[in-house]
Amino acid sequence: MRRRVELYDTTLRDGAQAPGLSYSVEDRMRILHKLDQLGLPYIEGGWPGANPRDTEFFRLATKETLDHAELVAFGMTRRAGENAEDSAILRDLLDAGTETVTFVGKSWDVHVEKALRTDLDEGVAMVRDTVRHLRAQGRHVFFDAEHFFDGFLGNADFAIRVLEAAAEEGAERLVLCDTNGGTLPSEVARIVGEVHARVDGVPLGIHTHNDAGCAVASALAGVEAGVLQVQGVVNGYGERTGNADIVPIAANLVLKMDADCLPPGAVERLTEVAHYVAEVANVAPDSRQPYAGRFAFTHKAGLHASGVARFSEAYEHVSPDAVGNRRGVVASDLGGAATLKMKAAEFDFAIEVEAVPVVLEQLKEREARGYTFELADASLELLMRRASGWTQPFFVIDSYRVHVEERVGDGDAPLAEATVKVRTKGSRHIESAEGHGPVGALDDALRKALTNDYPELRHIELEDYRVRVLAETHGTGAVVRVLIDSSNGERSWTTVGVSENIIEASWEALTDAYLFGLLHPREVAEP
Numbered sequence: 001m002r003r004r005v006e007l008y009d010t011t012l013r014d015g016a017q018a019p020g021l022s023y024s025v026e027d028r029m030r031i032l033h034k035l036d037q038l039g040l041p042y043i044e045g046g047w048p049g050a051n052p053r054d055t056e057f058f059r060l061a062t063k064e065t066l067d068h069a070e071l072v073a074f075g076m077t078r079r080a081g082e083n084a085e086d087s088a089i090l091r092d093l094l095d096a097g098t099e100t101v102t103f104v105g106k107s108w109d110v111h112v113e114k115a116l117r118t119d120l121d122e123g124v125a126m127v128r129d130t131v132r133h134l135r136a137q138g139r140h141v142f143f144d145a146e147h148f149f150d151g152f153l154g155n156a157d158f159a160i161r162v163l164e165a166a167a168e169e170g171a172e173r174l175v176l177c178d179t180n181g182g183t184l185p186s187e188v189a190r191i192v193g194e195v196h197a198r199v200d201g202v203p204l205g206i207h208t209h210n211d212a213g214c215a216v217a218s219a220l221a222g223v224e225a226g227v228l229q230v231q232g233v234v235n236g237y238g239e240r241t242g243n244a245d246i247v248p249i250a251a252n253l254v255l256k257m258d259a260d261c262l263p264p265g266a267v268e269r270l271t272e273v274a275h276y277v278a279e280v281a282n283v284a285p286d287s288r289q290p291y292a293g294r295f296a297f298t299h300k301a302g303l304h305a306s307g308v309a310r311f312s313e314a315y316e317h318v319s320p321d322a323v324g325n326r327r328g329v330v331a332s333d334l335g336g337a338a339t340l341k342m343k344a345a346e347f348d349f350a351i352e353v354e355a356v357p358v359v360l361e362q363l364k365e366r367e368a369r370g371y372t373f374e375l376a377d378a379s380l381e382l383l384m385r386r387a388s389g390w391t392q393p394f395f396v397i398d399s400y401r402v403h404v405e406e407r408v409g410d411g412d413a414p415l416a417e418a419t420v421k422v423r424t425k426g427s428r429h430i431e432s433a434e435g436h437g438p439v440g441a442l443d444d445a446l447r448k449a450l451t452n453d454y455p456e457l458r459h460i461e462l463e464d465y466r467v468r469v470l471a472e473t474h475g476t477g478a479v480v481r482v483l484i485d486s487s488n489g490e491r492s493w494t495t496v497g498v499s500e501n502i503i504e505a506s507w508e509a510l511t512d513a514y515l516f517g518l519l520h521p522r523e524v525a526e527p
């Protein structure tokens with residue numbers, strides 16, 4: 001029989017602790033619905049009372065209809081020496097109005113004595129009273145035992161006493177937290193096993209952090225040792241090195257451990273969901289993320305890649321389709337027609353036989369001038385299409401111009417001003433934009449000029465811009481190579497430009513980035 005595992009998402013609470021992340025209430029609502037559609041059973045929405053945004057989110061989110069998920073509010077125990085009935089923290093938690101609440105309490109004796117400055121009996125009572133009070137208000141209660149693994153190693157009897165107190169009062173999950181993230185998977189498995197033997201009757205959960213690079217492994221070790229609930233964050237965002245990434249956790253559970261944790265068809269949407277959350281978080285998607293990363297199924301060209309084309313099982317641990325990702329080939333050595341045809345197949349582009357030598361010739365010539373197509377797959381696809389006689393139907397650039405002015409001594413940064421003249425679908429657009437840098441100003445002006453006719457461009461973000469000055473080895477002066485990474489929230493692509501002039505190189509990479517985005521619009525509309 002398939003074993004049931006309960007996924008508990010904390011993207012909106014623990015995951016929001018990541019440095020540089022800040023979700024608006026609207027962002028949270030979008031993520032909530034996306035994760036609900038994925039079929040996650042529990043979504044922790046935040047800590048009501050801890051900040052006004054979390055409180056406001058619960059006020060609105062509890063009115064939303066969810067298909068699969070239950071929204072959970074998070075809080076902590078009553079304070080030392082306080083009555084649970086008088087606790088403002090617990091009042092805020094209850095006021096959020098969710099049927100299930102999770103609260104965190106200390107299970108490491110050192111923290112009770114040093115951080116709370118109270119005795120161990122009071123430490124246990126704080127957990128006990130908190131569960132009792134929340135249960136008396138009719139809530140389902142999950143208990144996060146903070147620093148559990150460190151606490152268990154330091155004073156196992158106390159750590160167990162805390163769990164027992166929560167269980168006796170009616171907590172329905174005892175979640176063992178590796179709060180410092182330093183516990184190794186084998187140790188997690190051993191301790192979960194011991195807790196199982198000592199605390200009976202209440203399902204366990206696991207919550208891990210990635211400080212030792214083991215968060216996903218430890219969560220899975222917890223499952224193998226018998227926990228029911230696994231807590232994680234989409235893309236592993238979180239404080240320091242992050243939380244356990246629920247994307248590979250879910251993929252491993254379904255594809256490798258035959259666990260029942262998501263509705264049928266959901267695992268195929270993991271790549272899309274990972275990219276969506278990155279987009280809302282305004283973070284460039286991690287191209288090396290297991291399962292969902294852009295390079296997760298990308299093979300280096302050569303023997304290996306041609307092997308993949310024939311017999312993918314020999315080179316891929318799962319099929320990219322299984323998680324909604326795609327296979328790729330890194331085109332480091334495009335010398336051969338076979339590699340080129342493989343790239344064309346990856347682009348879903350039927351390259352004509354006569355075009356192959358033309359493309360090879362152009363590639364050779366461009367690489368000699370400093371282009372690289374190893375990462376710039378979007379530029380490669382455009383090159384193949386152009387060499388096959390394709391002309392893009394979207395826009396014609398008449399001219400572009402940028403100038404940078406510094407009024408010396410005025411105390412302001414130099415100002416760049418760009419003007420772009422473009423024809424689209426028969427009409428001519430002249431747009432200007434200002435910015436602190438010339439490339440940013442050009443990007444804004446071009447985007448303005450095109451968005452009238454192509455509103456889908458608003459989904460495209462330029463994620464990264466890299467410049468390299470290449471040595472004077474090509475019979476010209478030093479040339480500049482620009483690589484631009486772009487994303488439309490579903491997929492990412494890279495374009496390249498080369499010139500002795502950095503503006504011209506940037507412009508080439510920029511226009512190709514938009515062109516590629518128009519050629520491959522998003523498949524999934526906004527939720």
Ligand SMILES: [Zn+2]
Nearest residue numbers: 014179207209
């Ligand atoms: Zn945590």
